Each structure stands twice: as C-alpha cells, then as structure tokens.
Amino acid sequence: MPxxxxxxxxxxxxxxxxxxxxxxxxxxxPFEGLEIALESLKQANTYxxxxxxxxxxYTIEKRGLNKGVLDAQGEHIASIxxxxxxxxxxxxxxxxxxLTALKIFIHxxxxxxxxxxxxx
Amino acid sequence: MNVQENREIKWTRSASWRRIILLSLIIVPTITASRYMxxxxxxxxxxxLEIGLVVVFAILFAWISIGFWTAMLGFLVLLKQKxxxxxxxxxxxxxxxxKDPEAKTAILVPxxxxxxxxxMAGVRTTLQTLRNTGQDQNFHIxxxxxxxxxxxxxxxxxxxxxxCREEEAFGSVFYRxxxxxxxxxxxxxxxxxxxxxxxxRYMIVFxxxxxxxxxxxxxxxxxxxxxPDIGILQTPPAAVNRQSLISRVQQFANRAYxxxxxxxxxxxxxxDAQYWGHNAIIRVEPFMEHCQLPRLPGxxxxxxxxxxHDFVEAALMRRAGYGVWLAYDMxxxxxxxxxxxxxxxxxxxxxxxxxxxxxxxxFTRGLFPVHRALFINGVMSxxxxxxxxLFLVLSSIEAITEVIIEPQYFPSAELALFPEWPxxxxxxxxxxxxxxxxxxxxxxxxxxxxxxxxxxxxxQFGGFIRLCFxxxxxxxxxxxxxxxxxxxHSRFVVMTLAGRATGWGTQTRDDRGTTWGxxxxxxxxxxxxxxxxxxLLYEFNPSFFWWMSPILGALFFSVPISALTSRVSIGKALKxxxxxxxxxxxxxxxxLKILDEKMEAPLSYTPFPLxxxxxxxxxxxxxxxxxxxxxxxxxxxxxxxSIRRRREDIQEKALLYGPESLTQKEKMELLRDPEQLKxxxxxxxxxPEWERAAQWGLx
Numbered sequence: 001m002p003x004x005x006x007x008x009x010x011x012x013x014x015x016x017x018x019x020x021x022x023x024x025x026x027x028x029x030p031f032e033g034l035e036i037a038l039e040s041l042k043q044a045n046t047y048x049x050x051x052x053x054x055x056x057x058y059t060i061e062k063r064g065l066n067k068g069v070l071d072a073q074g075e076h077i078a079s080i081x082x083x084x085x086x087x088x089x090x091x092x093x094x095x096x097x098x099l100t101a102l103k104i105f106i107h108x109x110x111x112x113x114x115x116x117x118x119x120x
Numbered sequence: 121m122n123v124q125e126n127r128e129i130k131w132t133r134s135a136s137w138r139r140i141i142l143l144s145l146i147i148v149p150t151i152t153a154s155r156y157m158x159x160x161x162x163x164x165x166x167x168x169l170e171i172g173l174v175v176v177f178a179i180l181f182a183w184i185s186i187g188f189w190t191a192m193l194g195f196l197v198l199l200k201q202k203x204x205x206x207x208x209x210x211x212x213x214x215x216x217x218x219k220d221p222e223a224k225t226a227i228l229v230p231x232x233x234x235x236x237x238x239x240m241a242g243v244r245t246t247l248q249t250l251r252n253t254g255q256d257q258n259f260h261i262x263x264x265x266x267x268x269x270x271x272x273x274x275x276x277x278x279x280x281x282x283x284c285r286e287e288e289a290f291g292s293v294f295y296r297x298x299x300x301x302x303x304x305x306x307x308x309x310x311x312x313x314x315x316x317x318x319x320x321r322y323m324i325v326f327x328x329x330x331x332x333x334x335x336x337x338x339x340x341x342x343x344x345x346x347x348p349d350i351g352i353l354q355t356p357p358a359a360v361n362r363q364s365l366i367s368r369v370q371q372f373a374n375r376a377y378x379x380x381x382x383x384x385x386x387x388x389x390x391x392d393a394q395y396w397g398h399n400a401i402i403r404v405e406p407f408m409e410h411c412q413l414p415r416l417p418g419x420x421x422x423x424x425x426x427x428x429h430d431f432v433e434a435a436l437m438r439r440a441g442y443g444v445w446l447a448y449d450m451x452x453x454x455x456x457x458x459x460x461x462x463x464x465x466x467x468x469x470x471x472x473x474x475x476x477x478x479x480x481x482x483f484t485r486g487l488f489p490v491h492r493a494l495f496i497n498g499v500m501s502x503x504x505x506x507x508x509x510l511f512l513v514l515s516s517i518e519a520i521t522e523v524i525i526e527p528q529y530f531p532s533a534e535l536a537l538f539p540e541w542p543x544x545x546x547x548x549x550x551x552x553x554x555x556x557x558x559x560x561x562x563x564x565x566x567x568x569x570x571x572x573x574x575x576x577x578x579x580q581f582g583g584f585i586r587l588c589f590x591x592x593x594x595x596x597x598x599x600x601x602x603x604x605x606x607x608x609h610s611r612f613v614v615m616t617l618a619g620r621a622t623g624w625g626t627q628t629r630d631d632r633g634t635t636w637g638x639x640x641x642x643x644x645x646x647x648x649x650x651x652x653x654x655x656l657l658y659e660f661n662p663s664f665f666w667w668m669s670p671i672l673g674a675l676f677f678s679v680p681i682s683a684l685t686s687r688v689s690i691g692k693a694l695k696x697x698x699x700x701x702x703x704x705x706x707x708x709x710x711x712l713k714i715l716d717e718k719m720e721a722p723l724s725y726t727p728f729p730l731x732x733x734x735x736x737x738x739x740x741x742x743x744x745x746x747x748x749x750x751x752x753x754x755x756x757x758x759x760x761x762s763i764r765r766r767r768e769d770i771q772e773k774a775l776l777y778g779p780e781s782l783t784q785k786e787k788m789e790l791l792r793d794p795e796q797l798k799x800x801x802x803x804x805x806x807x808p809e810w811e812r813a814a815q816w817g818l819x
Binding site (some may be wrong): 014018021022024025026027048049050053057068069071076077078079080081083084085086087088089090091093101105108109112113115 | 129132133135136137140260277280281290291294295296310313314315316317318319408409410411412413414416436481483484488489726727728741742743744747748750751752802805806807808810813818
C-alpha cells in the first residue's frame with residue numbers, strides 16, 4: 001500500500017507533467033513556456049489537476065496567449081480571401097423534339113459546310 | 121465580319137468536312153463488315169437471332185471504327201507535321217509573360233477525403249513551378265475541400281497552415297472546407313465561382329492528383345488571352361508516377377498511343393472538344409453565366425445531380441458560343457491512374473452512372489451535334505461492354521442451337537426442289553476476324569513506326585526492341601483485361617438502369633496492391649461463369665469453344681489476373697528492364713522531380729506527439745490545432761437549445777468513453793461547434809485518471 005505521502009507525490013508528478021505537456025503543446029519559446037508552467041504551478045500549489053489547469057488557463061489568458069491564430073495584422077487568421085459574390089443559375093435544359101432536333105442539325109451542318117450565304 | 125467570326129466560320133467549316141469524312145470512313149466499312157457477318161452466319165442473317173447478332177455486331181464495329189479512324193487521322197496529322205488549328209503554335213515564340221495584370225487565374229484543387237500529404241506535395245509543386253516562371257503573382261491556388269472525414273479535415277487544415285508558413289504562401293494559397301458537399305465536384309467548383317469567381321478571369325481545374333508545370337499554366341493563360349472565343353482549353357494529361365503492373369501498362373499506352381489519338385480527336389472535334397474535368401483552363405465569366413448544372417428531375421438512377429458534369433459543362437459552354445478546344449500538343453500536364461483493376465472498376469462504377477445520365481441530355485435544346493455525339497460516345501463507353509456481352513451470348517446460343525436443333529432444309533411452306541443447306545464459310549469468318557484485328561491493332565503498329573521513324577524518340581521508350589516488346593505486353597494484357605472489364609461494365613450498366621445508385625467512394629491514389637482475398641471475392645463469379653459457359657460450349661460445339669477460348673480463359677483466370685496486375689514488384693521489375701518505359705520515367709520532368717522531393721521531405725516538427733492522421737483528437741487536445749481550427753471556422757451560428765443539448769451529450773460520451781466511441785458524424789458535429797470543442801478541450805485536459813487521459817494521447 002502506498003503511503004499518503006507517496007500518493008501525494010505521485011499526484012504532484014501527474015499535475016506537473018500535465019501542465020508541462022500543455023505548455024509544450026502550445027509551442028512557445030522555451031523560457032516563456034517554462035515561466036508560464038512555473039507561474040501556474042506556484043499559483044495553484046495543489047495536487048489537483050483541475051486546479052492546476054485552471055491556474056494555467058488563467059496565466060495563459062493573462063499573457064494574452066489564448067487569442068487563437070493571428071495574422072500579421074493581429075486579426076484572426078483566414079484561410080480564404082474576402083468574398084466577391086456572384087451568382088450561378090442553371091439555364092434551360094428542356095429537350096428538343098426529335099424531328100426539330102434533326103432539322104436544326106441538318107440546317108446547321110449545311111450552313112457550316114457551305115457558308116451562311118447558301119442557306120439564306 | 122471581325123477576326124473572331126471569321127476564325128469561327130473557318131474552323132466550323134473545316135470541322136464539318138472532316139466529320140463527313142470520318143462518318144463515311146465509319147459507316148461504309150461498317151455496312152460492308154455487317155454484310156460479311158450476315159454471310160458468315162448459317163442462315164445468312166435471316167433468323168431473328170441472327171438479325172440480332174448482325175445489329176449488335178454493326179454497332180460494335182462502328183464503335184471500334186471511331187477509335188481506329190481517330191488514330192489513323194491523328195497519325196496522318198502528326199506525319200504531315202502541319203499543325204492546322206493548333207493553339208500552341210501561335211504562342212510558341214512569345215515570351216513567358218502575362219501582360220494584363222487583371223488576367224488573374226485561380227487554380228482549383230477540389231479534394232474529397234484524399235491523402236493529405238500527397239495533395240499538399242502537389243500544391244507545393246504547383247506553387248514552386250509557378251514561382252520559377254516569375255508569373256506567380258497572377259495565380260492563386262484554392263484547395264477546395266469536400267472532405268467528410270473529421271480526421272482528414274483537421275489534417276488538411278494543419279497541412280495548409282504548415283504549407284503557408286513554410287512556403288510563405290499566405291495570400292496565395294487558400295483553403296476552404298465546404299460544410300455540405302452538394303453536387304459533389306461540380307458543386308464544389310460552383311461554390312468557388314459564387315464566392316470568388318468574379319475576382320478571377322480564368323480558373324485551372326485540377327484533380328487531387330493533377331500536376332501541371334508552371335510554364336504550361338502560363339501558356340494556357342496566354343492562349344486564353346489571345347483567343348477570347350475560347351471558353352475551355354483542355355490539355356491531354358500524361359499518366360505518371362504509378363508502379364503497379366496495370367498502371368504502368370496504362371501509363372505506357374497513354375504516352376505511346378495518346379498523342380496520336382489526341383491529334384486525331386483534335387482533327388475532327390476542333391472547337392467542339394470535350395472537357396475532362398481536370399487539367400483544363402476555363403473562362404470564369406461565361407462558365408458562371410452558362411454552365412451551372414441543374415438537377416435532373418424525376419426519380420431513379422438517371423435523375424438527380426449530374427455526375428459526369430464535365431461533358432455537360434463543355435456542351436453548355438459551346439451552346440453559349442464559346443469554343444472548347446483540346447491543346448493536343450501541349451506538354452507539362454500530368455495525372456495519376458488507379459493503381460489496381462479493382463480501383464479502376466470502382467471509379468468506373470461512378471463514371472458509368474454519370475455517362476448513362478447523358479442519355480437524358482442528348483436532345484437538350486441548343487446543344488451542338490458533336491456534343492450530342494460525344495454524349496452517345498460516353499454512353500457507349502460502358503454500353504459497348506453490355507453489347508459485346510450480348511453479342512457473345514447470342515453467338516453462343518446460335519452455336520448451341522445449330523447443334524441441338526435440326527436444320528430446316530425446306531423452310532418455305534411451298535414445295536421446293538432443292539433443300540436449303542446451312543452453309544458456313546470459314547474464310548469469310550477469318551476475313552472478318554482479320555479486319556477486326558486490324559482495326560484494333562493497326563494503330564499500335566503505326567505508333568511504333570511513328571515514335572521510331574518520325575519522332576525518332578524510341579530511346580525514350582527504352583529503344584526500338586523494348587518499345588515493340590512493351591506494345592506486345594500491352595496488347596496481351598489489354599486482351600486479358602478486356603473480358604473482365606466487359607463483365608463488370610455490363611453489371612454496372614444493368615445495376616444503374618435498375619436503380620441501384622452508386623456511392624461516391626474515394627479513389628485510392630497509392631500503389632497498394634489487391635490482396636488474393638479481395639481478388640477472389642470480386643472475381644470468383646466470373647471464374648464460375650467462364651467455367652459454366654466453357655463447359656456448355658465444349659459439350660455442344662467444341663469448335664466454337666476454341667473461338668471463345670481467349671475470352672473465357674481471361675474470365676476463368678480473372679482472380680490471378682486481377683491480383684498479379686496490381687503488383688508493384690512486377691511493375692518495378694519490368695521498369696528495371698526498360699519494359700513499358702515512358703519518357704517521364706526515363707527522364708523525370710522537373711515538376712515531377714519537385715513532387716518527389718516534396719513527398720519525401722521530412723515532416724515539420726510538432727511539439728505534441730500525436731499522429732497527424734488523428735485529426736479529431738488533435739483538434740480536441742492540441743491547443744495550437746484547436747486554435748487554428750476554431751480560427752478557420754467561418755460564421756459559426758449559435759446552436760438552438762435542442763442541438764446544444766445533443767452536442768453536450770456527444771461531449772459527455774466522448775469524455776466517458778474516449779474519442780473512439782464517437783461516430784464520424786458526431787465528431788463532425790463537435791468540430792463544427794467551436795464552443796463545444798473548446799469546452800471539451802478544457803475538460804479533457806482536466807481528466808484526473810491517467811487511463812482515460814491516455815485515450816486522448818495525454819500520457
């Protein structure tokens with residue numbers, strides 16, 4: 001059976017690793033990341049993961065690191081350009097009767113073969 | 121009359137004469153061959169069965185004649201080296217420069233659950249080759265995602281971000297994920313047009329595996345600038361990059377015979393060409409005005425969204441008065457083929473339904489005759505398989521009935537002095553077979569001659585001997601594969617017409633082979649069919665059995681044929697020996713070299729050790745991925761209380777049982793709701809039990 005001290009120690013380790021893992025995942029410059037972790041753990045001073053993570057979230061917010069991915073102008077990054085809306089409406093798809101289609105076909109082909117003057 | 125009208129009259133007149141020549145070349149031999157066919161039959165084509173046989177034969181003969189005469193005409197065009205109506209000759213000597221800064225072009229890469237790494241390598245290649253031309257300021261690349269897999273979606277977002285960061289491409293490479301993939305690829309492109317189309321004069325449409333050189337793209341824009349009468353300019357993409365036997369055969373066929381067929385096609389279609397859905401440039405304004413596709417009304421397999429949209433868009437563009445041209449001699453345009461027979465058939469299943477839909481469009485008002493003919497041609501791509509099968513079945517019935525039913529020596533009721541003997545002339549049959557073989561294989565022989573003696577490029581195919589050997593292998597393999605494809609295509613036609621709709625499967629784009637298990641599962645029916653068919657024929661009419669043996673043999677061995685042709689090892693072994701070699705394999709073009717480099721480049725470092733393929737988990741757990749994903753979600757609507765409650769339930773489920781417990785739909789729902797996602801993120805990071813936390817990668 002682990003003693004209470006041992007159990008506390010293990011929890012501390014889990015809390016520490018969770019906070020460090022989060023900071024690592026944030027991909028911050030080395031000193032900044034470690035400073036945030038240290039500050040959060042000091043403030044939380046607890047064996048509870050929830051409290052440690054709350055403390056970390058507070059520190060991150062305080063430092064303005066929770067604003068999402070920003071572009072050079074400090075705006076939220078956009079993967080698309082600004083819109084320039086247009087419309088696309090489908091045209092008629094009505095079918096021509098067989099005979100009419102054939103007549104048009106012969107007329108058009110004659111015109112293509114012999115030029116507009118012959119068919120006029 | 122202005123220059124454009126004059127030009128149009130000139131090409132339409134030439135095209136009309138050329139089509140008359142082509143039609144005569146098809147119709148006259150078809151009539152002759154059909155008469156021969158009737159003569160070969162025991163009752164000279166006078167019984168209903170024989171009439172059916174002759175009719176089906178005539179249609180099939182005409183169908184293969186189109187390909188034959190297209191190749192013959194292409195051969196003559198290339199032989200004469202007179203590039204009449206060639207679009208590339210006008211810009212050949214002009215500098216690589218787009219003069220008008222307003223001539224902006226969007227390169228569209230529509231994707232649907234694709235291999236993200238390959239797609240991004242392709243985009244990087246396109247970007248780099250464009251930058252090499254110095255004209256990249258005139259182009260923007262749009263990755264248009266219709267992805268429905270949550271893991272792939274997040275992977276696409278992070279890959280786009282990495283690409284933009286590493287290539288400094290923010291503002292020139294864009295990514296858009298569509299919430300609902302209405303009308304599939306055509307809807308995806310139409311959605312782009314509605315949102316950003318007005319900002320661009322042209323768009324170059326890619327497939328997920330398309331590659332085009334920067335020079336080719338700039339040249340395409342130059343042609344479009346010079347010719348405002350052109351609506352769509354299609355390039356003939358060369359098949360590249362595959363290693364399996366079947367794909368190397370297709371690559372070889374595409375590269376060896378392709379130029380001749382493309383030149384022949386150009387000869388008779390001119391400005392009435394087809395659009396193949398990718399590797400083409402489109403004038404955006406008329407496309408937006410005239411090429412929106414409606415849903416086909418009614419119920420059943422031939423209604424609903426138009427699946428093979430490209431042919432229809434080309435027909436509509438032409439109806440609007442713009443030319444659709446094939447730049448048959450343009451290089452630097454590539455695509456990849458399916459790696460296995462089963463993958464090819466999976467794609468064909470989809471295409472079959474799309475092409476059969478064209479039956480409903482043949483008489484659409486205002487379309488040009490060539491486009492109506494091309495619709496029929498599309499239908500015949502699969503219908504011909506069904507007709508061939510019908511022909512074989514009718515022939516077998518004829519052969520069996522000839523044996524089991526006693527001939528009528530006095531068929532007329534009146535008294536006759538002499539009996540009518542059923543006579544069979546084997547030399548007629550051999551002549552007919554010979555002419556069919558000529559139609560099928562002469563273009564291949566001419567290809568060898570053209571490559572060796574006119575182009576003098578046999579060395580690019582491994583030398584004259586290897587070229588001949590490659591053609592031989594291609595002929596053997598295509599002969600073996602044809603009956604297998606025939607059975608599948610016939611099934612697709614029947615299934616489609618019977619209303620069994622097709623799904624929209626993702627195409628496999630890697631060289632994964634077919635397992636023996638899969639081959640057995642999909643082809644065992646054909647083996648049994650061939651065994652039964654062969655036994656019947658051998659039992660009743662052994663001589664006819666031997667006529668049918670090449671077809672029945674291929675069907676009988678379809679399991680090993682399918683499995684072995686998918687093998688990369690065989691493809692590579694042939695490549696090592698210079699067989700089925702293509703010019704691109706011999707001398708890798710720059711753009712394909714760049715693609716290879718990009719494919720093999722090490723992935724950028726990520727501090728959080730979660731596999732990139734686990735997109736959903738990354739979006740929930742990794743704070744940088746979450747931040748990116750939530751930043752990219754557009755116009756998030758506040759969910760109604762009932763939806764919110766449902767999403768909260770999904771969140772609880774995820775927390776209790778881990779990400780694996782969620783369905784794709786549930787994951788998508790959470791990914792579309794930034795608030796829920798952020799909340800889940802916070803709660804996951806606060807999970808105290810390490811086993812549960814480990815499910816999310818927090819170890």
